[in-house]
Amino acid sequence: MEKVRVYNFAAGPSCLPLAVLLKAQKELLNYEGTGMSVMEMSHRSPVFSKIIHHAENACRKLLHIPDDYAVLFLQGGASTQFSMVPLNLMNKNKKADYIITGNFSNIATTEAKKYGDVHVAYDGTVNHFIHIPTQDELSLSADADYVHYCANNTIYGTQWHYVPDTHGVPLVADVSSCIASEPIDVTKFALLYAGAQKNLSPAGLTIVIMRKDMAGHEQSITPLMLSYQRMIDKESMYNTPPCFQIYMFSLMMDWLLEQGGVEEMAKRNKEKADLLYHTLEQYPVYRLHAEKDSRSTMNVTFRTGDEKLDALFVEEAKKEGLVNLKGHRLTGGMRASLYNAMDIDGVKTLCTFVEKFAREYGGQSHVQG
Numbered sequence: 466m467e468k469v470r471v472y473n474f475a476a477g478p479s480c481l482p483l484a485v486l487l488k489a490q491k492e493l494l495n496y497e498g499t500g501m502s503v504m505e506m507s508h509r510s511p512v513f514s515k516i517i518h519h520a521e522n523a524c525r526k527l528l529h530i531p532d533d534y535a536v537l538f539l540q541g542g543a544s545t546q547f548s549m550v551p552l553n554l555m556n557k558n559k560k561a562d563y564i565i566t567g568n569f570s571n572i573a574t575t576e577a578k579k580y581g582d583v584h585v586a587y588d589g590t591v592n593h594f595i596h597i598p599t600q601d602e603l604s605l606s607a608d609a610d611y612v613h614y615c616a617n618n619t620i621y622g623t624q625w626h627y628v629p630d631t632h633g634v635p636l637v638a639d640v641s642s643c644i645a646s647e648p649i650d651v652t653k654f655a656l657l658y659a660g661a662q663k664n665l666s667p668a669g670l671t672i673v674i675m676r677k678d679m680a681g682h683e684q685s686i687t688p689l690m691l692s693y694q695r696m697i698d699k700e701s702m703y704n705t706p707p708c709f710q711i712y713m714f715s716l717m718m719d720w721l722l723e724q725g726g727v728e729e730m731a732k733r734n735k736e737k738a739d740l741l742y743h744t745l746e747q748y749p750v751y752r753l754h755a756e757k758d759s760r761s762t763m764n765v766t767f768r769t770g771d772e773k774l775d776a777l778f779v780e781e782a783k784k785e786g787l788v789n790l791k792g793h794r795l796t797g798g799m800r801a802s803l804y805n806a807m808d809i810d811g812v813k814t815l816c817t818f819v820e821k822f823a824r825e826y827g828g829q830s831h832v833q834g
């Protein structure tokens with residue numbers, strides 16, 4: 466790595482692979498002989514058309530998305546999906562089950578209440594979101610139009626390690642911070658959505674992967690721009706799409722496929738997370754936020770229990786080129802986000818710092834020597 470680059474542990478927008486950035490840099494001024502950048506060209510041009518189709522096809526290949534699913538490139542972030550999902554999918558019994566395991570699923574629940582009956586199937590607020598419910602802990606309704614959950618809780622650092630069984634009720638998941646981090650069986654879901662700025666591209670792009678038959682039954686008040694069916698019909702180009710982000714996304718898809726796909730990413734991500742969790746566990750000065758079985762591979766959350774010491778950790782780490790380790794304002798403490806673009810060297814460097822900091826400020830280690 467060039468010396469000018471830091472190890473960036475931000476939760477989103479987050480680091481991108483150097484190879485992807487260099488490719489974009491190389492193509493910036495003159496994209497494939499057009500004499501202009503992707504930022505400057507018409508979204509209706511044949512050149513851009515090729516880019517968006519490649520982005521879709523590569524994404525289909527990477528995530529093994531069947532033909533009866535649409536892949537949409539939208540705007541408004543994952544947060545807009547909090548409204549778009551109920552507007553389009555609360556269409557039979559006007560009722561949906563929501564599972565609350567963190568801040569974003571909480572906001573999604575509040576938003577959905579505007580459009581129909583919301584039944585909370587589980588609420589982790591009482592245990593400060595340290596826990597992912599087991600199947601037995603979910604109280605699902607048979608007549609819900611869909612069940613919504615958040616597969617990885619970016620702020621609290623907890624993650625579902627199974628797909629809930631909804632007994633045939635369509636399943637919707639916010640996968641903003643775990644998409645493409647491991648294999649996923651798309652056919653288990655009616656709809657998946659992700660703000661792309663965590664693990665896929667710069668901010669400004671939202672990915673929706675949905676079974677096509679779920680679209681076309683939206684509530685009559687649905688705003689023009691929030692109809693899935695319209696976006697499917699217009700191949701995400703009803704209006705001007707976020708062209709440059711789609712281009713960056715396509716470069717990221719190529720990179721992920723070259724690296725060995727999501728199967729290889731899962732291996733690397735597990736190795737990175739195991740290493741960091743294991744290192745943190747060696748020193749009593751660090752307290753991990755999540756219960757062991759609920760830990761996220763993507764966002765590792767921890768604290769010392771002393772706010773001043775937490776601040777010192779973040780400050781000292783920064784001096785060593787390990788940046789954006791401050792936890793979310795809702796949790797305090799520290800958070801290291803280990804998305805696909807964070808390589809093992811970054812995590813090893815962080816672990817060395819974790820050890821050094823503990824020795825300097827944290828008293829005794831569990832381990833000898």
Ligand SMILES: *Cc1c(COP(=O)(O)O)cnc(C)c1O
Pocket residue numbers: 477541542543544545569615617618619639640641642660661663
């Ligand atoms: C970041 C995040 C969001 C919000 O995303 P925006 O694109 O900023 O709207 C929603 N859900 C999860 C799980 C996230 O990590």
